[in-house]
Amino acid sequence: MPSLETLLKVNKHDLSSAISGAKRFARVEEAISWPLGAQGSLIYQTIWESDKYKIKLGKPGKEAAADYDRCKYLEDGHRGNNPNDMKPEIFCGNELFENKIASFTGIFDELQVLHDASETASELMACLLFRSAYMVDHKEVSPGIWRYEPSKEIINIISKDVPEIDGMPVEVFLHFLDALAWNEDVKYHTLGYNIKSDYGRRNNLMTCVNIIAVLLNRVRISKFAGSFSRPPAGISAISKVEAFKQFPMLGGEDL
Secondary structure, eight states, X not given: OOOHHHXXXXXXXXXXXXXXXXXXXXXXXXXXXXXXXXXXXXXXXXXXXXXXXXXXXXXXXXXXXXXXXXXXOTTTOOEEOOTTOOEEEEEETTEXXXXXXXXXXXXXXXXXXXXXXXXXXXXXXXXXXXXHHTTTTEEEEETTEEEEOOOHHHHHHHHHHOSEETTEEHHHHHXXXXXXXXXXXXXXXXXXXXXXXTTTHHHHHHHHHHHHHHHTTSSOHHHHHHHHTSSSTTOOOOOHHHHHHHOGXXXXXXX
């Protein structure tokens, strides 16, 4: 098997807006083109499946409801709904899989459990999430259609120490986070933000990388917590430079 460094090292060109940003924008366009159902009667798109599990995005999400008014639009600051919001779901067989990781609180809890079980698994997870933030492991399966294909070798190593996260295989967990991040890009784009920058997916997943760095005692908790009180609210994303410093398997010394 190739070394961990070989499997996880990133190419600086893959992190650029021209490449990473273009992938994100293509996904936003794809999702917006999907048919819209109704509240209580969602239309689902399957974005990944294994023998047992399926990850789906359902439209419309709760923020698309006509009476939802908590979304703030960038251009003029008005508040309203987000018509392109989706609902990421996990299905096991044909049944909806109940999970706790639809928020940072639930995700952080599971990353804490992962870290407590294995620091090696925790570091590898951080590297996979960094790569996912920039869509390094996404492949164009047909023109303009990008799907997540994280390293099976890395997933197998994590799974030896931590077979499940929130009751699901590690691979399912990663694909569900990908779905959550995809929806973040769609929502921010709809609100008028440039999703080729840090808004949406990147900030979401880089916040997860940052909490792992805290758990590994590589970033101070005060620095992590302080970022939540500064704009943009609700995230504490690690910088690219800091991520390379704290997770050398990403190959930051060559960037």
